[in-house]
Amino acid sequence: MTINLSNVCFTYPDTPDKPVLNIPSWTVQTGEKVFIYGPSGGGKSTLLNLLSGMLAPSGGDVSVLGERLDKMNQRQCDRFRATHIGYVFQQFNLVPYLNAIENIQLAAHFCEGEKTDIKQEIEALLTKLNIKPDDWHKPANKLSIGQQQRVAIARALINRPQLLIADEPTSSLDQHNRDNFMAILMSLIDEHNITLVFVSHDMSLSQHFARTDAMSDINDFSGAH
Amino acid sequence: MFLKLALKSLLNRKGSVLLTLMAMTVSVSVLFAVEHVRHQAKESFSNTVSGVDLIVGARTGSLNLLLYSVFRMGSPTNNIAWESFEEVAANPQVKWAIPIALGDSHKGYRVMGTTPEYFEFFSYGNRHQLSFNKGRAFDQVFDVVLGSDVANKLDYSLGEKLVLSHGVASTSFSQHDDHPFTVVGILEPTGTPVDRTLHVSLQGIEAIHIDWQHGVKIPGRHLTTEQIEKLDLRPKNITAFMLGLKSRIATFRVQRDINNYSKEPIMAILPGVALSELWQMMGILENTLFIVAILVFIAAVLGLSAMLLSTIRDRSHEIQLLRVIGAPPGFLFLLIELEAVLITLSSIILGATFLTIGLHSSQDILTHFGLHISKNIFSASTLYFILSIIAASIVAAAIPSLNAYTKAKKF
Numbered sequence: 001m002t003i004n005l006s007n008v009c010f011t012y013p014d015t016p017d018k019p020v021l022n023i024p025s026w027t028v029q030t031g032e033k034v035f036i037y038g039p040s041g042g043g044k045s046t047l048l049n050l051l052s053g054m055l056a057p058s059g060g061d062v063s064v065l066g067e068r069l070d071k072m073n074q075r076q077c078d079r080f081r082a083t084h085i086g087y088v089f090q091q092f093n094l095v096p097y098l099n100a101i102e103n104i105q106l107a108a109h110f111c112e113g114e115k116t117d118i119k120q121e122i123e124a125l126l127t128k129l130n131i132k133p134d135d136w137h138k139p140a141n142k143l144s145i146g147q148q149q150r151v152a153i154a155r156a157l158i159n160r161p162q163l164l165i166a167d168e169p170t171s172s173l174d175q176h177n178r179d180n181f182m183a184i185l186m187s188l189i190d191e192h193n194i195t196l197v198f199v200s201h202d203m204s205l206s207q208h209f210a211r212t213d214a215m216s217d218i219n220d221f222s223g224a225h
Numbered sequence: 226m227f228l229k230l231a232l233k234s235l236l237n238r239k240g241s242v243l244l245t246l247m248a249m250t251v252s253v254s255v256l257f258a259v260e261h262v263r264h265q266a267k268e269s270f271s272n273t274v275s276g277v278d279l280i281v282g283a284r285t286g287s288l289n290l291l292l293y294s295v296f297r298m299g300s301p302t303n304n305i306a307w308e309s310f311e312e313v314a315a316n317p318q319v320k321w322a323i324p325i326a327l328g329d330s331h332k333g334y335r336v337m338g339t340t341p342e343y344f345e346f347f348s349y350g351n352r353h354q355l356s357f358n359k360g361r362a363f364d365q366v367f368d369v370v371l372g373s374d375v376a377n378k379l380d381y382s383l384g385e386k387l388v389l390s391h392g393v394a395s396t397s398f399s400q401h402d403d404h405p406f407t408v409v410g411i412l413e414p415t416g417t418p419v420d421r422t423l424h425v426s427l428q429g430i431e432a433i434h435i436d437w438q439h440g441v442k443i444p445g446r447h448l449t450t451e452q453i454e455k456l457d458l459r460p461k462n463i464t465a466f467m468l469g470l471k472s473r474i475a476t477f478r479v480q481r482d483i484n485n486y487s488k489e490p491i492m493a494i495l496p497g498v499a500l501s502e503l504w505q506m507m508g509i510l511e512n513t514l515f516i517v518a519i520l521v522f523i524a525a526v527l528g529l530s531a532m533l534l535s536t537i538r539d540r541s542h543e544i545q546l547l548r549v550i551g552a553p554p555g556f557l558f559l560l561i562e563l564e565a566v567l568i569t570l571s572s573i574i575l576g577a578t579f580l581t582i583g584l585h586s587s588q589d590i591l592t593h594f595g596l597h598i599s600k601n602i603f604s605a606s607t608l609y610f611i612l613s614i615i616a617a618s619i620v621a622a623a624i625p626s627l628n629a630y631t632k633a634k635k636f
Binding site: 047054076079083085087089092093094095097098102106107110111139 | 226229230233235236237542543545546547548549550551552553554634
C-alpha cells in the first residue's frame with residue numbers, strides 16, 4: 001500500500017472552527033493511478049500537501065510508502081519528499097532563471113544519496129520527453145508552457161520517486177499539448193511503475209485512469225460537524 | 226549548486242542588483258578611503274621627525290612652531306638672533322644643534338638653509354638617517370641638496386643650476402636670479418616633508434639676500450658670485466633650530482632654560498608632544514569622517530536589505546517550488562544571505578579597485594598637502610575591516626532572509 005489515510009482532519013490554525021479536510025479512510029495501492037476530481041475549494045490542494053508532507057494533519061494517521069508522515073518532523077518530511085515523491089504543479093514548476101538541466105540538477109541536489117552519472121540521466125530523460133538539445137540550456141522562462149510542463153516531469157522523476165503527485169498539470173496547456181503531456185506522463189509512469197495521484201477539474205482526463213475518485217467522496221464534511 | 230542558484234538569481238534581477246551594488250561600492254570605497262587615510266596620515270605624521278629632542282623658535286604656539294619648522298607649512302612668526310642660537314648651543318647638555326632658516330622657495334617647494342650637520346643628525350621614522358641617493362652634502366655657498374620629490378617632479382640631476390625665489394608662494398615675482406645654485410646632492414625618499422625641501426647652506430641664504438633690503442633688490446647694487454664668496458657670510462638671524470641632547474633626562478631642564486631665556490622671546494618644544502597634540506586635533510576630524518563613512522555604509526546596507534526584501538514577494542512561487550522539491554526553510558534563509566554576501570563581496574572588490582586607482586591618480590595632490598599616503602590599501606587590519614563589513618551586511622540581510630524563511634515555513 002502506497003497511501004493510507006485514516007481519520008485525517010485538517011484545519012488552518014487561523015480558522016479553527018472551519019475544518020478543510022475530514023477523511024475517515026482513503027487508500028491507494030502501489031502502482032495504482034488515481035484521478036481525483038472536484039471543484040476548487042474542495043480541499044484538493046490541502047490533501048496533496050498532506051500527502052507530500054508540506055502540511056501536517058491536525059489529527060489522524062498519514063502513511064505514505066509505509067512511513068508515518070504525521071510522526072516526522074519538518075526536516076525529515078523535507079528529506080522524505082525530496083527522495084520519494086515527485087510533484088508537478090499547474091504552473092511555476094521551474095526556477096525561471098535556471099535552464100532545464102540546472103532545474104533538474106537542483107531537484108537531484110536535495111535528494112539523499114550520491115548520483116554519479118546524473119548528467120547523462122538528465123539528458124536521456126529530456127530526450128525521452130521530446131525536449132530538443134537546443135533548449136536544454138535556455139532559461140526556463142524562455143521555454144514554451146508545453147516544454148516547461150514536460151521539463152517539470154523530468155524534474156519530478158529525476159530522483160526515481162515511488163509516488164508522483166500532479167496538481168492540475170495540464171490546466172494551462174492547449175488540447176494538443178495536453179494530449180502530448182498525458183501520453184508521455186503515462187508511458188513514463190508505467191515504465192517506472194510509479195504510483196500516481198492526479199488531481200484535475202477536467203473530467204475528460206479520467207479516461208487515462210483506471211480509478212477515479214470524487215473529492216466530495218474522499219472528504220467527508222459531515223463527520224466534522 | 227547553491228552558489229549557482231544565488232548567482233543566477235542575482236543576474237536575473239540585473240537592474241535593482243546593479244543599483245544596489247553601486248550604492249554599496251560607493252559606501253565601501255568611502256569607508257576604505259577614510260580608514261586608509263587615517264592610518265596612513267597618523268603614520269606619516271608621527272614618522273616625520275625622530276631623534277630631535279627639542280625644537281627652538283621664536284615664541285609662538287607649539288603647533289605653529291612644529292608646522293613651520295618640520296612640516297614646512299605656514300609662515301614663521303619671527304626670526305631669532307644668531308647669538309641666541311650660539312648661546313643655547315653652548316649649553317653643556319647640548320650634543321648637537323642644527324640651525325634652520327626658511328623663507329625662500331623654488332617653484333613652490335620650500336628652501337631651507339641649514340648646516341651640513343643636518344644630514345648627519347636629523348632622522349625620521351624609526352630613527353632612519355637621511356641618506357644620499359646621488360651626490361653629497363653642500364659645502365660651497367651656492368650648492369643645493371634636493372629632496373627626492375623635488376628632484377623627481379622637477380626632473381633635476383646633479384650639476385644642474387637653479388634659481389631660488391623670494392617668499393614661499395609658488396609663483397614669485399622676485400627671483401634671486403642673479404645667484405643660481407648648483408645641485409650637488411639628491412636625497413633618498415623618506416616619505417616626510419624632507420622630500421619636498423631644497424637644502425642650502427645658511428651662507429647661501431645670507432648670500433642671496435646680501436644686496437636686498439625689505440624683500441626687494443636694492444637697485445644699482447649688485448655683487449658677483451665671486452665677490453660674495455669672499456664676504457663674511459655669518460648669518461645674522463635664523464628661523465629655528467633643532468637640538469639633540471646628551472641625555473634625554475635633561476630635556477625638561479634645557480627646555481625650561483630656553484623658555485626663560487631673557488635676551489629674546491624664544492621657546493622650545495618637544496616634537497613628540499607637539500606631534501601628538503597635532504594628532505589630537507586631527508583626531509576630531511578623523512573621527513567625524515569615520516562616523517560619516519559608517520553612516521553612509523549603514524544606509525547602503527539598509528538599501529541592500531530593502532532591495533532583497535522587496536524581491537521576496539515576487540519570489541513566492543520560487544520559494545514554494547524549492548520547498549516542494551525538498552529544500553528546507555533554512556536553505557531559503559541561507560540563499561538570501563548568500564545573495565547579500567555576494568553583493569557585498571563584489572562591492573568590496575570594486576571599492577578597493579576604485580580606491581587603488583584613485584590613490585594612484587591623486588598622489589600628487591596628497592603629497593602637496595604634506596601627506597604621504599601609501600598606494601597599497603591592504604594591511605593586516607584590512608582583513609578585520611573587510612570581515613566586519615561582511616558581518617554587517619549579514620546582519621542587515623537577516624531581515625529579508627527571515628522573511629523568506631517564514632514564508633517557506635508556511636507552504
